Amino acid sequence: MKRIYLIIACLISLTVVAQNHLEKANEFYDRLVYIDAAKEFEAYVENANYIEPETYMKIGDTYYNLKNFAQSKEAYQKWYKAVGSNTNATQGYQYYDSLRRLKLYDEAEKVAERYFKAKSVEALNNHYEERDRFEELLKGDTLYKVRNLDFNSQYADFGGSFNQTSFVFTSGRNYVNKGLYERDNTPYLAIYKIENPEADSADAVQLFSKELTTEFHDGTATFSPNSKYLYYASSYQTGNRKVFEEDKKNHFKIYRVDMSAKKYKKELLPFNGDAYSAGQPYVTPNGKKLFFASDMPGGYGKADIYVCDIYEDGTYSAPMNLGPNINTIADDFFPYFKDDILYFSSAGHVGFGGLDMYKSYYRDGIYGAAINLGPIINTNADDFAYLEGSVSNTGYFSSDRAGGKGGDDIYAFEYNLAKCVQYISGTVYDIETNEPIPDAYVTVYDESNTEYLKVKTNEKGGYAVELTCESTYKIEARKAGFSEDQLNFTTDVLPDRKMNMLDFRLKDLSEIFVTEGEVEKIRIDPIYFEYYRYNITDVAAIQLRKVVDVMEAYPEMIIKIESHTDQRGTDYFNKTLSTNRALSTKEWLLEHGIEPSRIESAIGYGESRPINICDEDGKTCTELEYSENRRSEFIVVSR
Numbered sequence: 001m002k003r004i005y006l007i008i009a010c011l012i013s014l015t016v017v018a019q020n021h022l023e024k025a026n027e028f029y030d031r032l033v034y035i036d037a038a039k040e041f042e043a044y045v046e047n048a049n050y051i052e053p054e055t056y057m058k059i060g061d062t063y064y065n066l067k068n069f070a071q072s073k074e075a076y077q078k079w080y081k082a083v084g085s086n087t088n089a090t091q092g093y094q095y096y097d098s099l100r101r102l103k104l105y106d107e108a109e110k111v112a113e114r115y116f117k118a119k120s121v122e123a124l125n126n127h128y129e130e131r132d133r134f135e136e137l138l139k140g141d142t143l144y145k146v147r148n149l150d151f152n153s154q155y156a157d158f159g160g161s162f163n164q165t166s167f168v169f170t171s172g173r174n175y176v177n178k179g180l181y182e183r184d185n186t187p188y189l190a191i192y193k194i195e196n197p198e199a200d201s202a203d204a205v206q207l208f209s210k211e212l213t214t215e216f217h218d219g220t221a222t223f224s225p226n227s228k229y230l231y232y233a234s235s236y237q238t239g240n241r242k243v244f245e246e247d248k249k250n251h252f253k254i255y256r257v258d259m260s261a262k263k264y265k266k267e268l269l270p271f272n273g274d275a276y277s278a279g280q281p282y283v284t285p286n287g288k289k290l291f292f293a294s295d296m297p298g299g300y301g302k303a304d305i306y307v308c309d310i311y312e313d314g315t316y317s318a319p320m321n322l323g324p325n326i327n328t329i330a331d332d333f334f335p336y337f338k339d340d341i342l343y344f345s346s347a348g349h350v351g352f353g354g355l356d357m358y359k360s361y362y363r364d365g366i367y368g369a370a371i372n373l374g375p376i377i378n379t380n381a382d383d384f385a386y387l388e389g390s391v392s393n394t395g396y397f398s399s400d401r402a403g404g405k406g407g408d409d410i411y412a413f414e415y416n417l418a419k420c421v422q423y424i425s426g427t428v429y430d431i432e433t434n435e436p437i438p439d440a441y442v443t444v445y446d447e448s449n450t451e452y453l454k455v456k457t458n459e460k461g462g463y464a465v466e467l468t469c470e471s472t473y474k475i476e477a478r479k480a481g482f483s484e485d486q487l488n489f490t491t492d493v494l495p496d497r498k499m500n501m502l503d504f505r506l507k508d509l510s511e512i513f514v515t516e517g518e519v520e521k522i523r524i525d526p527i528y529f530e531y532y533r534y535n536i537t538d539v540a541a542i543q544l545r546k547v548v549d550v551m552e553a554y555p556e557m558i559i560k561i562e563s564h565t566d567q568r569g570t571d572y573f574n575k576t577l578s579t580n581r582a583l584s585t586k587e588w589l590l591e592h593g594i595e596p597s598r599i600e601s602a603i604g605y606g607e608s609r610p611i612n613i614c615d616e617d618g619k620t621c622t623e624l625e626y627s628e629n630r631r632s633e634f635i636v637v638s639r
Contacts, residue, residue, distance in 0.1 A: 363464025436461025
């Protein structure tokens, strides 16, 4: 009996020990102190008899943020198996990304398909489209050559911008003994400078400004024209203490500093908030726009990219989210905008894993589809912070890829101009009112009639696409409730040509429906059949063409066909004749591109539902009245 009590006591003791480790792990996890959370979770797993799925999720998060992707994948697999594919978008993404980081791309794709399928058909189709574009990209040669720069340290070095005399970047090389960041025991970041990033070594690196350097994280930096203003992000603090908000987090905020002043003064920008971070600022070369990343409320995922106008008086417009073509459910970072091309880094678009770099062409207020910059410059690690160099087709980026000197390194790149592209834009109009049509889809098909890309028009009806030189495309514009318009187009041999000429005009079909009681019908002129015949005449074909147009304008529409005769002839004869008329009408629609699944039924009702009462009570109809009874109608089941 004593042995039984001893065993029970030991079990209770182990349970208490495990519970203590779990409580400490959860506390560190909530504070984002992942390196300590990992130790406590490990001790808990070692002593626990049963582990809740939520704990496996937190263990996965912990290792994911520590970039231990083998262990994050292991924990996420156990969580995912227990809860399914549509429980938490953040963790579902991080499980997917852990697999990509380990180059388990087939397994990762299965996870993505399950998630997007559970979300919506549109989300799944969008994922497939982007995946297909990415896979097509891999078939070509790489466009980039890259090399690691000599000034990188054993710590994190990333980002980059130019002021008038130097290259300015962010580093954890800890020259000023700022201490260690408790989340992962890495050095706090500061802003540094070097004159020639291509040739100088680490010995040439200097602190950018002792006056602006704080005890905690500082970076990344950008400059207005002539380097008058410095914009940079920093941990929010008062004196030498971090400020923790109500969510128990220390947020980043963006500051502006007048570099021409005798004494630097940090100015908080107005769109900073107390419950979110803002960082990675970038000012355009003309000084008129400020891009940045933020996890402010109302975005599409974790961190999104926003833009503000900078007015001449030094004030700013309200931040505008760049929209779903750019921003995703994951992090979207490090904007760089020049010559109407947005370069940015994203963990949410289809790519190699972690952050990949993408570009998007900005035309008429539209940010086009995100285009992965391709292999070599992107890897299964984090690749980010694109910056163009002073020499054409050169630049810099940052990466924590294998083979570097430290956590993140800065790399130089050279771009190969082997790929020739052109930029086509235009507007979709209402053919009758000449008003622009927003939210219309412009779809481009290649020479094999395979969908090449699809974009949506902006509020001004504008669109923009990137096409390959010397190629033929079919371009089609459509929107539910309108007719469609299309044309064939061949690009020429001039690289980077911009053509704003391809406009489309659609007809509004929203008034083509008529309601009789609770029944909705397609409003067309009656389809009249010749006496005792069911063949489709040339006149009837004109009306049936309208039905095809409407059904193409409403691609989800389902109809049923009802055909009728006049009251001459026997009931049996008229029933057979009207059935043949319904079937011949259906056959005509099928021959002209309507899918069989979109016609619910084709029924002949004979003479049972006349418009004009004839041959009863001594009444005789005119031939016109008889012909009005010989008709087919198109009932809308759904649209």
